[in-house]
Amino acid sequence: MHNSQDVKVPFGPQHPALKEPEGFLITLRGEKITASSVKIGYNHRGIEKACEERTYIQDLYLIERVCGICSHSHATAFVQAVEEIAGLEVPKRALYIRSLIGELERIHSHLLWLGVAGHEIGFDTLLMYTWRDREVVMDILALLTGNRVNYGMNTIGGVRRDITPAQAKEVLKAVDILEERTKYYIKIATQETTIIERLSGVGVLSKKDALKLGAVGPTARASGVARDVRKDDPYAAYGELDFKVITAETCDVYGRTVVRVLELMEAYKIIRQIIKNMPEGPIAVRAPRKIPAGEAVSRYEAPRGEDFHYVRSNGTEKPDRVKVRAPTLANVQAVSKMLEDRYLADMPIVIAAIDPCFSCTDRSIIIKNSGSKNSKTIPWEVLHIQSIEWYKERRGIDFSGLNRKYAKGFKI
Amino acid sequence: MSVEENLKHKLESRFPHMKDTVVVQRTRRMSADVAQERFFEVFDYLINEMQFTHLCTITGMDEVESFGIIYHLSREGEIVFSLRIHISHDNPKIKTVTGYFLEADAYERELNDLLGIEIEGLAPGHRYPLPDNWPKEDHPLRKDWKPESEVDHA
Numbered sequence: 001m002h003n004s005q006d007v008k009v010p011f012g013p014q015h016p017a018l019k020e021p022e023g024f025l026i027t028l029r030g031e032k033i034t035a036s037s038v039k040i041g042y043n044h045r046g047i048e049k050a051c052e053e054r055t056y057i058q059d060l061y062l063i064e065r066v067c068g069i070c071s072h073s074h075a076t077a078f079v080q081a082v083e084e085i086a087g088l089e090v091p092k093r094a095l096y097i098r099s100l101i102g103e104l105e106r107i108h109s110h111l112l113w114l115g116v117a118g119h120e121i122g123f124d125t126l127l128m129y130t131w132r133d134r135e136v137v138m139d140i141l142a143l144l145t146g147n148r149v150n151y152g153m154n155t156i157g158g159v160r161r162d163i164t165p166a167q168a169k170e171v172l173k174a175v176d177i178l179e180e181r182t183k184y185y186i187k188i189a190t191q192e193t194t195i196i197e198r199l200s201g202v203g204v205l206s207k208k209d210a211l212k213l214g215a216v217g218p219t220a221r222a223s224g225v226a227r228d229v230r231k232d233d234p235y236a237a238y239g240e241l242d243f244k245v246i247t248a249e250t251c252d253v254y255g256r257t258v259v260r261v262l263e264l265m266e267a268y269k270i271i272r273q274i275i276k277n278m279p280e281g282p283i284a285v286r287a288p289r290k291i292p293a294g295e296a297v298s299r300y301e302a303p304r305g306e307d308f309h310y311v312r313s314n315g316t317e318k319p320d321r322v323k324v325r326a327p328t329l330a331n332v333q334a335v336s337k338m339l340e341d342r343y344l345a346d347m348p349i350v351i352a353a354i355d356p357c358f359s360c361t362d363r364s365i366i367i368k369n370s371g372s373k374n375s376k377t378i379p380w381e382v383l384h385i386q387s388i389e390w391y392k393e394r395r396g397i398d399f400s401g402l403n404r405k406y407a408k409g410f411k412i
Numbered sequence: 413m414s415v416e417e418n419l420k421h422k423l424e425s426r427f428p429h430m431k432d433t434v435v436v437q438r439t440r441r442m443s444a445d446v447a448q449e450r451f452f453e454v455f456d457y458l459i460n461e462m463q464f465t466h467l468c469t470i471t472g473m474d475e476v477e478s479f480g481i482i483y484h485l486s487r488e489g490e491i492v493f494s495l496r497i498h499i500s501h502d503n504p505k506i507k508t509v510t511g512y513f514l515e516a517d518a519y520e521r522e523l524n525d526l527l528g529i530e531i532e533g534l535a536p537g538h539r540y541p542l543p544d545n546w547p548k549e550d551h552p553l554r555k556d557w558k559p560e561s562e563v564d565h566a
Contacts, residue, residue, distance in 0.1 A: 041541035048526075049552050049559070084438075214466055214515035227466075232489040233440055297441060297484060297492050299468070308468045308484065310494075325469035325519075333515045390545070 005029050011347070013042050018351060020358040028344060036339045038332060043358050051322040056082055056156060056291060059322065066324060067357055068149045069112065072098075072105045073302035074309075074324065075154045080235055081298035081311035082156050082319075086291050092237070092279045094158035099237040100171075100274045101145065101153050102300075103267045107178065108137045109303035110260045110267075113355045114185065117257060120349040121198050126188070133181045140174045143167060158284025168275045175268045182264045189261050199254035203338040203350035206251055213333040217305020218263065219354045222248045222255035229301035240277070243270050253353040260355075290317045302327055304355050328356045416442055416491060419462065427454060443482075443494040451497050452507070455483065458495065459512055463487050467509070470519040472527045474555045479504050479529060499529070508533040526553040 007028045013021035021042035027035040047066055051059045064075040076098055083090055111134040118126025138148045144167055145151035153159050163171075189195060205215065210223035220227045228245040230238040246262045248255035295312040305327030314320040331354045338350050391397045413421070416436040423444070424431050434444040446454050458464040464485035471482040478498040486492045499506060506523075508531050509516045521540040523529045528551035538544075542552075551557060 037537065039538040039540075041539070041543065044541040044543075046552060046559070049557075053559075211465065212514065214513060227488070233492070295443075296437075297468075297494060299492065306468070310469075310471045310482070310484070312473065321471070321473040323469070323471040323473075329518055330469075330515055332518060 006034065009344075013039070018348070018356070020356070022356070022358050024347075024351075026339070026344070026347070031343050031345070033339050033342055033344060033347070036336050038336065040332065040358055048322050048324060051319060053318065055289070055317045056319065059319065060154065060156065061152070063322070063324070064150050064152065064154075067326065069109050069357060070105060070302040070304065070307065070326075071150045072101050072153065073300050073307050074326075075151075076102065076236065077298045077300040077307050077309040077324075078311065078322070079154045079156050080300070081296040081309050082291060082313075083287075084296040084298065085294040085311065085313050086156070086287060088157050088285055088287055090158050091282045091285060093162075093281045094283045096237045096274050096278045097159045097161075097163055097283065098154065099241070100163070100271060100278075101141070101151060102236065103270050103274070104137055104141050104144075104171075106303045107264055107267050108134055108141065109355070110264050111137065113260060113303075113352075114257070116352055117253075117349065120352045121195075123194065129181075130185070133178065136174050136177055140171055143170060155284060155287070157287035158282070160284070162283050163278070168278075171271065172275060175271050179265070179268045182261065182268070185261050186265075189257055195257070196254060199252065199257060199349070200250065201252055201254075202346050203253045203256075203342065203353050204251050205334050205338050209337050210251075210334065213337060214330050215305075215334045216327050216330045217302070217355075218256055218259045219305065219331050219334060221246060222259045223251045224249045227306070229299045229306050233299050235298070235300060237274065241270050241273050253349055256353045290315060291319070304328060304357060305330065326357065328354065328358060331356070414439070416440070419491070419493075422462075423454075423457075426457065430454070440491050441494075442491055443496065445496050445498070448497045448499055448506070451495075455485075455495060455509070455512070458485055458493060464491075464493055467513040467516055467519075468492060470509075470516060470523065472523040472529060472553070474527060474553060475501075476555055477501055479527060481506060481523065481529070483509070504529040506531060510534065525551070527551050528554065 009026050009028055011024040011026055013023040023039035025037050026033050047062060050062060054062065060075060060078060063078045064071045066074045111130045115127040115130040118124065118130065141151065142148050144163060145153050145161065153161060205219070205223050207224040210220045210225050215223065215225065216227060224247055226245045226247050231245050243266045246259050246266060248259050291313040293313055293315040295310070298309045300307040307327055308325040310321070310323040311319055312321040335351060335354055339347060342350065388399045391399055416439065419442065420434045420436055423434050429450060430444060430446060433446070434442065436442050464487045466486045466488065468484040468486050471484065473480045475498065478501050480496055480498055482494050482496045484492055484494050506529060508520055510520065517534070517537070518540055520531045520534055521537070524531050525539055525542045
């Protein structure tokens with residue numbers, strides 16, 4: 001429905017509200033959003049194609065870099081699929097270690113989100129607090145894996161590093177500190193009136209819509225949909241661990257906040273069980289270089305929801321097809337629904353509330369095959385010139401005066 | 413009889429043409445091939461009568477002589493069912509499933525951009541995931557597409 005009072009506002013791909021590129025075109029009537037459309041794909045790097053040209057082990061490290069935050073999620077989802085095709089029996093201890101890193105990753109991701117959410121609603125103290133506390137878990141991840149992100153823990157057939165008793169003790173100590181801090185955040189989320197008032201009734205997604213639009217992760221669970229791959233399709237050690245699937249019935253940003261904060265408590269519970277019950281034994285079995293022909297589907301409950309991988313092998317050392325569907329792509333439709341008839345001022349927090357990760361979603365700049373003799377890359381100047389021309393042509397803004405050193409390259 | 417075997421049995425008795433194509437890979441994993449012209453009756457049956465109400469994603473792949481399209485459906489808390497069709501490589505065309513699942517919009521745009529499969533009935537919208545100035549005839553996930561070709565367009 002077009003009305004002369006409607007104003008169309010482009011929002012992004014670069015904008016101050018979120019740290020990743022995504023473009024929204026919103027139609028406003030006064031302060032209210034009447035329609036929105038989203039354009040993503042700015043982070044498409046061709047990873048799926050690149051995987052077809054590399055060996056399984058090389059792919060593992062590439063897949064881990066699909067996303068900086070849920071790197072372990074993607075790597076685990078991928079190795080699970082490959083192990084299933086190869087018929088490998090992964091040692092139990094390795095499965096426990098995978099779940100341990102998975103939960104530590106969830107903690108760092110949820111704390112990061114809580115900080116971003118605080119920032120989006122002008123509650124920057126919360127950002128400072130949660131990001132300070134997040135350093136505790138980052139230090140633990142660095143202690144166990146050597147890295148703050150992109151842990152390189154997985155390998156086909158198990159994990160690459162064992163957990164020593166001394167490390168386990170450090171993990172438990174960190175969990176105690178984090179649990180204490182999380183109790184404080186629960187108190188803030190449930191008692192602090194500015195939070196409750198600002199987030200309640202904002203970005204509403206009914207249970208019916210969550211189901212209809214295929215929402216996943218905390219976005220779905222905050223609308224009362226108890227969807228959690230760890231329970232629904234247990235992988236790694238989750239089949240043997242006791243934990244609750246946290247849901248909320250409020251169907252709004254407030255619910256999404258409560259779900260994530262309470263999930264932190266479940267993560268601590270899971271980690272304590274893992275450390276207590278971790279079986280002794282080897283941490284990996286030997287995997288063949290060539291994977292027999294076959295296919296497998298693998299699901300993983302990433303911090304943002306269901307991460308879906310499909311791998312097809314053709315009997316060689318390189319896969320025939322690797323497909324990645326990150327949770328944010330499944331939640332994109334839900335965002336448009338949440339924005340409908342809402343105020344413009346709610347937009348940043350509503351978008352942030354699905355904890356979007358567009359790097360993950362877009363996966364796949366084009367592959368530079370530096371090993372091959374035909375390889376060529378797009379030089380930085382060419383990209384720069386392209387962007388200046390794009391703006392001139394599409395948006396009518398001319399930046400060429402500011403970029404005279406590229407003047408020779410301009411076509412228009 | 414396990415839940416998976418039971419579903420296999422139901423599918424085969426309802427759709428005799430699917431006999432021998434339904435595979436139970438393991439607990440919670442099933443797959444089946446179906447001819448393109450019978451796809452919607454099976455897809456509809458799985459969704460509306462067998463409660464496969466979540467579409468995990470759609471995977472497309474270049475099989476050189478044909479294109480394979482897999483619809484990964486899941487039943488809440490249970491099985492992931494991969495329903496596959498093979499379509500012609502010369503004139504690849506499928507009908508949209510956005511009537512069933514709105515979220516299929518992005519998955520189908522991917523099939524269109526990366527593999528060059530035409531999607532009948534898909535609402536107009538932005539392309540995804542390739543940039544707007546990407547050549548229309550270049551489909552990177554096709555097996556005959558090589559990365560260096562992109563340099564010509566840079």
